[in-house]
Amino acid sequence: MWPEDSAGGDYELMAEQDCIFCKIVAGEIPAQLVYEDERAVAFRDINPQAPTHVLVIPREHIASLDEANDAHENLLGRLLLAAARVAREGGLARSGYRTVINNGAGAGQSVFHLHLHVLGGRPLKWPPG
Numbered sequence: 001m002w003p004e005d006s007a008g009g010d011y012e013l014m015a016e017q018d019c020i021f022c023k024i025v026a027g028e029i030p031a032q033l034v035y036e037d038e039r040a041v042a043f044r045d046i047n048p049q050a051p052t053h054v055l056v057i058p059r060e061h062i063a064s065l066d067e068a069n070d071a072h073e074n075l076l077g078r079l080l081l082a083a084a085r086v087a088r089e090g091g092l093a094r095s096g097y098r099t100v101i102n103n104g105a106g107a108g109q110s111v112f113h114l115h116l117h118v119l120g121g122r123p124l125k126w127p128p129g
């Protein structure tokens, strides 16, 4: 499909069918957005594990960190900076927060569209389970 055939813009070309996070990016399923820019979107986790639990994702479909490559270098930096911004604007900078990327089912990844968890608002133990 050529870009002019795509109603949803260029990112639709990269959207994976049946990827729930691509559908959130496309506005096809609702989410509580807390931040967005031209390459990243952040929204509240549907099953929060802390008082603040936000997911930061690229608009582009990348299945996991393991699928990222050198072409994604700037994008990965953007995602981290978006996570810091979300945390700061959520009042977590002083109390502390954690960013997590689960890579692979063995590490707990359940949605195969790259995402950073931003968790805060309660004491966080280390190491995680």
Ligand code: 5GP
Residues within 6 Å of the ligand: 020, 031, 032, 043, 044, 045, 046, 047, 048, 055, 101, 102, 108, 109, 110, 111, 112
């Ligand atoms: P993972 O386990 O892959 O690291 O994280 C996936 C996260 O996505 C989980 O924390 C889960 O609660 C969240 N999640 C799954 N489906 C949805 C959804 O439809 N909407 C939102 N907002 N979060 C979701």
Ligand code: ZN
Residues within 6 Å of the ligand: 015, 016, 019, 020, 021, 022, 023, 060, 061, 062, 112, 113
């Ligand atoms: Zn996706």
